[in-house]
Amino acid sequence: MGWLAAGDSYEVALVEGRVVARSVPGESPAGQGRGLPAEIRDRPEVHELQRFAEWLERHAAECATQVDTWMVSSLPVPTVLLAQVWPDEAWQAALRDIVVVGDGPDEVGFLRDADGSGVLRVVNLDGETVRLAPRTVTMPHPVLLPELEELRAFAADLGVTQGVEQIHRATWHKPGGIDPAADRVTEFAGAEYRSWFHLSARVTSLGYKVSGSSATDRIRDGGRTFTAAVGMSDPFTEEKAWTGSLTWSDQDGQRLLPLTEVGPVAWSEGMRMAAALHAGRTVTADGAE
Known part of the structure; x- marks a missing residue:
C-alpha cells in the first residue's frame, strides 16, 4: 500500500497492520515509518487507515476460522x-x-x-x-x-508453517476396549481455577462456548454432529471453580452418548478442549495446583 498525504508535512501508510507516518520530502524528519506524531492522530486519513487495518484483521480471522471449520469437519x-x-x-x-x-x-x-x-x-x-x-x-x-x-x-x-493448525494439532485416539456403559472421561476433571469467571474466560479465549454449566464445542464428524461438554462448577455456590467430566451428546445436546458411539474426530476435539482447560488451571508459586 502506498503513502497518503496527511496534512502538509506528513504521509501515512499501513505497514504490517499498523498506521505509521513519515515526513514528506523537504520537511523536518519525523522518523521513517515510526508511529504517529500527535498533530496528525485525529486526521481523517489516519482514522480511515485504522478502520481499514481493523477490517483486515477481522477478515484474516474469519478466513482462518473458515479453513479451520473445513479441516476439523x-x-x-x-x-x-x-x-x-x-x-x-x-x-x-x-x-x-x-x-x-x-x-x-x-x-x-x-x-x-x-x-x-x-x-x-x-x-x-x-x-x-x-x-x-x-x-x-x-x-x-x-x-x-x-x-x-x-x-x-x-x-x-x-520448514512448513501452517496458517491454520492441522498437522501439529494435538490429537487423541480413542482407546480400544471401552466399557459399553461408559459415558464420560474423567482424565482432565478437577482442574481448579480462582473463580468461575476465570474459568469461563479461559473457555471463551480458546474459542469454545459456555452453555449452562458446561464448556461446549460442536463437532461435525462423519456426517454426524456431536456436542462435547466439560462440566463447570456452579458460579453462585462456590468461590473457586473446577472442571468436571468430559461427555459427548447428540447434535442438540439432549442425549448423552456412550463413549463407544463417539467418532474419532469428536473424541480428539473433545479431549483437546478438556486438556486445554486443564492446562489453564491455577498453579501456585511453588508449583502446586
Missing part, C-alpha cells in the same frame, strides 16, 4: 472456490501448506497454489510439485491422516 471443498479466493492474501495465508487430499489416496500434499482454472499445485511426500484437478478436495483432520508422522517430519524438512 473434513468437509469437501470445491477446487474452483479455492481458486477464487486464493488471490486474497488473507485466504492465502490460511490455506497455504494445508494438507489436501484429492480423488485418490495418492493425491495428497501441501497446498502451494490454486490457479483460475481450478488446478491446484501441491508438494507431495516425495518432494515433487504436482498438479491436481479434482472437483473437490478435503483438508482432513489430523486424526484421520494415516501418514501424519511422515507429514510432520516432511514439513519440518521443508
Whole structure:
C-alpha cells in the first residue's frame, strides 16, 4: 500500500497492520515509518487507515476460522472456490501448506497454489510439485491422516508453517476396549481455577462456548454432529471453580452418548478442549495446583 498525504508535512501508510507516518520530502524528519506524531492522530486519513487495518484483521480471522471449520469437519471443498479466493492474501495465508487430499489416496500434499482454472499445485511426500484437478478436495483432520508422522517430519524438512493448525494439532485416539456403559472421561476433571469467571474466560479465549454449566464445542464428524461438554462448577455456590467430566451428546445436546458411539474426530476435539482447560488451571508459586 502506498503513502497518503496527511496534512502538509506528513504521509501515512499501513505497514504490517499498523498506521505509521513519515515526513514528506523537504520537511523536518519525523522518523521513517515510526508511529504517529500527535498533530496528525485525529486526521481523517489516519482514522480511515485504522478502520481499514481493523477490517483486515477481522477478515484474516474469519478466513482462518473458515479453513479451520473445513479441516476439523473434513468437509469437501470445491477446487474452483479455492481458486477464487486464493488471490486474497488473507485466504492465502490460511490455506497455504494445508494438507489436501484429492480423488485418490495418492493425491495428497501441501497446498502451494490454486490457479483460475481450478488446478491446484501441491508438494507431495516425495518432494515433487504436482498438479491436481479434482472437483473437490478435503483438508482432513489430523486424526484421520494415516501418514501424519511422515507429514510432520516432511514439513519440518521443508520448514512448513501452517496458517491454520492441522498437522501439529494435538490429537487423541480413542482407546480400544471401552466399557459399553461408559459415558464420560474423567482424565482432565478437577482442574481448579480462582473463580468461575476465570474459568469461563479461559473457555471463551480458546474459542469454545459456555452453555449452562458446561464448556461446549460442536463437532461435525462423519456426517454426524456431536456436542462435547466439560462440566463447570456452579458460579453462585462456590468461590473457586473446577472442571468436571468430559461427555459427548447428540447434535442438540439432549442425549448423552456412550463413549463407544463417539467418532474419532469428536473424541480428539473433545479431549483437546478438556486438556486445554486443564492446562489453564491455577498453579501456585511453588508449583502446586
